[in-house]
Amino acid sequence: MNGKSRVAAHVRALPFSGIRKFFDIVAQRKDVISFGVGEPDFDAPRAVRDVAKTSLERGETHYTSNRGDPELRRAISRYVARQFGATYDPDTEILVTVGVSEAIDVALRAVVNPGDEVIYHEPCFVSYRPTIVMAGGVPVCVETRREDQFRLTRAMLEKAVTPKTRVLMLNFPCNPTGAVLLQKDVEDIADFCVKHDLLLLTDEIYAELTYDSKHFSFIAVPGMKERTIFLHGMSKAWAMTGFRIGYACSPAEISENLMKLHQYAIMSAPTTGQMAAAEALDHGDEAVAEMRAEYNRRRNYLIAAFAEMGIPCHTPAGAFYAFPYIGDLGISAEEFALRFLEEKGVAVVPGDAFGACGAGFLRCAYATSMDNVREGMKRMAEFVAEIRAEKKQ
Amino acid sequence: MDELLNILKTNARTSDADIAKMIRATPAEVAARIAAYEKAGTIRGYRALVNADHLPDDGVTAVIEVKVQPEKEGGFDRIAKRISAFDEVVNMYLMSGKYDLLLFVEGKTLRAVASFVSERLATLDGVLSTGTHFMLKTYKLDGVLMDVDKTDDRMRVCP
Ligand SMILES: Cc1ncc(COP(=O)(O)O)c(C=O)c1O
Numbered sequence: 001m002n003g004k005s006r007v008a009a010h011v012r013a014l015p016f017s018g019i020r021k022f023f024d025i026v027a028q029r030k031d032v033i034s035f036g037v038g039e040p041d042f043d044a045p046r047a048v049r050d051v052a053k054t055s056l057e058r059g060e061t062h063y064t065s066n067r068g069d070p071e072l073r074r075a076i077s078r079y080v081a082r083q084f085g086a087t088y089d090p091d092t093e094i095l096v097t098v099g100v101s102e103a104i105d106v107a108l109r110a111v112v113n114p115g116d117e118v119i120y121h122e123p124c125f126v127s128y129r130p131t132i133v134m135a136g137g138v139p140v141c142v143e144t145r146r147e148d149q150f151r152l153t154r155a156m157l158e159k160a161v162t163p164k165t166r167v168l169m170l171n172f173p174c175n176p177t178g179a180v181l182l183q184k185d186v187e188d189i190a191d192f193c194v195k196h197d198l199l200l201l202t203d204e205i206y207a208e209l210t211y212d213s214k215h216f217s218f219i220a221v222p223g224m225k226e227r228t229i230f231l232h233g234m235s236k237a238w239a240m241t242g243f244r245i246g247y248a249c250s251p252a253e254i255s256e257n258l259m260k261l262h263q264y265a266i267m268s269a270p271t272t273g274q275m276a277a278a279e280a281l282d283h284g285d286e287a288v289a290e291m292r293a294e295y296n297r298r299r300n301y302l303i304a305a306f307a308e309m310g311i312p313c314h315t316p317a318g319a320f321y322a323f324p325y326i327g328d329l330g331i332s333a334e335e336f337a338l339r340f341l342e343e344k345g346v347a348v349v350p351g352d353a354f355g356a357c358g359a360g361f362l363r364c365a366y367a368t369s370m371d372n373v374r375e376g377m378k379r380m381a382e383f384v385a386e387i388r389a390e391k392k393q
Numbered sequence: 394m395d396e397l398l399n400i401l402k403t404n405a406r407t408s409d410a411d412i413a414k415m416i417r418a419t420p421a422e423v424a425a426r427i428a429a430y431e432k433a434g435t436i437r438g439y440r441a442l443v444n445a446d447h448l449p450d451d452g453v454t455a456v457i458e459v460k461v462q463p464e465k466e467g468g469f470d471r472i473a474k475r476i477s478a479f480d481e482v483v484n485m486y487l488m489s490g491k492y493d494l495l496l497f498v499e500g501k502t503l504r505a506v507a508s509f510v511s512e513r514l515a516t517l518d519g520v521l522s523t524g525t526h527f528m529l530k531t532y533k534l535d536g537v538l539m540d541v542d543k544t545d546d547r548m549r550v551c552p
Contacts, residue, residue, distance in 0.1 A: 023550040036550035126552045175552075297400065297415040304414035347550060369546075370404075374411060 005164040007260035009115065017126045020274040022337065025200050026347045033376045034366040036347040038175060040239035040320070042294075045287035045336045048240065048276045055275035064271050066263040068096025068247070072278040076247050079281040080232070081206070086219035092252040095259050096269045096277075100205045100233040100246035103129060105249055106261040107201050107229045108167070109136035116166035121152050122355025123323075125175045125203070128288045129355075134168070140165070140277035143357040146325060149314045154188040161196050166348065167199045173206035174213070176354045177323045178299075178316025178364035183216040197324075200228045204214035205246070206319040208237035208288050211296045213317070219249070226251055234273075236319070243273035295320050296375045321366045327360030329384065330391045334363065343386075344379040397426055398436075417537060431437040434475070444539045448530055454499050455485075455506045458492040458524040459514070472519040481509050502526065 005012060026032060043049070067073065073090035079238050081087045097103040104127060110120060114136040120128050121142045134141040142160050144150040152170070170189075170384045172181045182188070193200050200218060207215040220229050231245030246269075248258055280287075306313040313324035326336050333350035339349050351361030366373060396416050400407055409420040409427070416423070429434040445451060461472050469487055473494060474540050475487045484497035500506035506525070517524050 017552065019552050023548065032549055034549045037547050039547060039549045041545065041547070279446060293396075293399070297396070300417050301411070301414040304417070321414045349550060370415075 006200055010133075013132050019126055019349055020352065022347075022349055024361060025338070026180065026341060027386065028340065029345065031343050032341065033372045034224050034347040035366065035376060036349050037365050037367055038321075039241040039367060040236065040291065041367045041369060042239040042241045042291050043279065044238060044243065044276070045284060047283060047287075048238065048280045051279040052243070052272050052276040055272055060271055060275060063273055064096075064268045066268055067091075067094070067259055067335055068269055068280070068390050069274045072096060072274045072281075075278040075281040076249070080219075080230070080249060084204075084215075084219050084230075084231075085268050086249075088215070088227050088249040089252070092159040093249055095248045095250075095255055095256050095262060096274060097233075097246045097248060097262060098266055098269050099235060099241075099244045100191045100231050100297070102199075102262070102266065102269075103231045103233070103246045103248040103258075104128070104131055104203065105135075106258045107231065107250075108132055108137060108169075108267070109261055110254065111167060111199055111201075111229070111292070112137040113166070115164065117162060117164045119157065119160050119165055119169040119198075120169040120173075121174075123150075123174075123351060123358035123361070124178050124354055125171055126354065127170075128169060137167070137265040138164070139198065141355065143355070144174075144179065145357075146312070146361075149317075150174060150177035150323070151181055151185055153185065154192050157189065157192050161192075162238055163197075165196060165198060167201055168193055169201040169203070169207075170218075171203040173204075173210055173318025174321075174349065175206065175319055176349070176358070177314075178319050178323050179314070180213070180215070180318040182213070186218055187221055190218055190224050193227060194223065198199045198227070201231070202228060203231045205231065205233050205236050207232065208307065209295060209320060210293055211292070211299060212315070215318070229254060234280055236275045237291070238277075238284055239291060240273070240276065240280065243276050244270050245273040245277040294370075295366060298368075299371060301370070301373050302364060302366055302377065305381070309381050311384065320365055322364045322366065323358075323361050324364065325361050326384075329387050331387060333358070333362055334362055336387075340380070340383050343382050346376050346379050346383075394498070397423065398430070401427075401436070401439075418433055442537055444532060446539065452499060452501045453503055454528045454541055455497040455510075456526045456528065457498055457510060457514070458526075459494040459496060460492045460521040460523075461494060461521045462521055463493075464519070472517070474515065476514065476520075479509075479513070481506070489502060492522075 010056050046076045073094045076094050077088050077090045097162045108131055116137050117140045118137040119140045121144050129139045139159050142156050144152055165258045219228055227251040229248055231248050234240040306324045311324045313322055316322045337348050337350045349363040351358030400412055409423040412423045413420045463469050481498050482496050483499050486495045488495050498506055510523055510525055
């Protein structure tokens with residue numbers, strides 16, 4: 001080997017996720033109140049789990065069709081039509097994937113030619129940039145800002161677009177900022193895509209979790225369906241992260257090529273999860289509404305608590321993340337997070353784990369009990385007061 | 394249902410200040426709304442959900458099925474009111490099916506409940522028969538599981 005690595009150079013060049021380092025530190029501590037968890041604290045709804053059990057008892061332990069179980073694809077088609085206002089053919093336009101994670105990966109690999117530019121926004125979900133790179137694309141980042149409530153505007157996009165831009169990749173409601181787009185933003189950005197003839201990859205995995213207004217999807221805009229890959233999944237709103245089910249809706253020509261990649265890499269998404277997902281889509285609205293109501297109480301609590309501490313925070317209108325700004329305290333987000341964990345036993349994630357422009361922010365996931373929210377905010381108020389006192393000396 | 398009531402029904406000890414944060418109101422507004430609910434009788438009281446199995450022997454609860462003779466005028470109401478007035482009866486419902494009234498009766502000892510049934514309940518005019526079942530263990534009370542402490546086994550930090 002002569003000391004040479006056997007790992008491919010382009011993979012070695014890929015950085016480890018910033019959140020991972022933090023995970024290792026938190027994992028060593030006991031009794032932590034964690035605002036670091038990007039998945040629901042609720043278990044999947046009882047009825048969903050029961051369907052999974054029944055499916056196993058029936059011996060449904062085999063592959064499904066590559067595209068996904070036909071019954072589930074029909075359920076997805078019905079659900080997407082009723083929630084988001086676009087109709088997809090279950091036989092030719094829907095692919096069931098191993099979470100939205102896989103859907104992002106196959107979608108990018110299917111549409112990016114080497115050297116194509118892909119515009120995405122930061123702060124964003126940790127996999128976006130590496131997945132674009134691994135697909136051979138050139139990531140072009142647009143930074144969203146607190147002044148704009150972390151919304152993306154057409155003006156920002158116009159600055160980033162070049163003749164090489166091929167794909168626009170979005171995630172609203174957004175992890176980690178909790179930002180949402182309003183109908184007007186969506187229409188403007190849709191128009192931008194048409195004008196520059198871009199393909200839109202829209203990850204709407206938090207669509208059901210909006211608190212101040214109903215989610216407005218890109219596929220509801222006339223003319224967008226033809227140029228959009230719409231990604232969604234069961235992980236967040238239905239609290240089904242461990243089932244590993246997502247899906248991609250796209251025009252037939254794209255869909256069959258997504259299917260090709262999926263087929264060679266994965267065969268088919270987990271069968272038990274697919275059965276459970278069909279139940280959740282057809283009968284899960286009430287369970288989703290209950291969880292949303294509880295997230296909303298926690299969100300409101302956080303916003304009020306930050307205001308009391310004098311910590312600026314835009315109103316996070318979706319997902320289950322708040323993104324307060326602690327830059328005025330005179331310490332970095334990383335130092336804040338490390339010391340807050342060390343001194344008060346509370347975990348938050350430094351905002352720059354989600355892109356450089358997240359510096360000075362913290363991601364606080366409120367997928368944790370009200371008791372934890374209350375206690376965690378009490379400790380944060382103490383900690384912030386201590387930091388301020390230190391800085392005064 | 395009003396969010397305020399949802400919160401109090403889940404945890405009646407949530408402070409006005411905390412409720413205010415959760416529903417984006419002021420503590421004074423919360424206090425005023427709670428006072429209004431109390432005045433209107435919508436909120437009838439606040440009490441702890443106690444798991445009796447954790448306490449030293451503090452009495453027994455029996456569920457009693459009662460068949461009664463309905464009256465020409467007023468049906469079950471007169472006799473039902475009479476029975477529900479007993480201090481020993483803590484919950485009572487008129488039921489469809491094989492019997493008419495379902496009573497939850499609390500007493501200090503098994504014998505105390507037995508003598509309540511045989512000497513005071515069964516002897517009432519209009520009571521045709523009774524069937525008494527003693528409760529052995531509480532698994533769930535008002536939607537709350539009594540003996541599980543769920544642990545959070547999620548990863549502590551994840552994307
Ligand atoms: C924006 C976003 N997209 C995709 C995912 C991946 O979800 P899954 O693969 O569980 O569907 C997550 C999970 O945190 C996310 O926040």
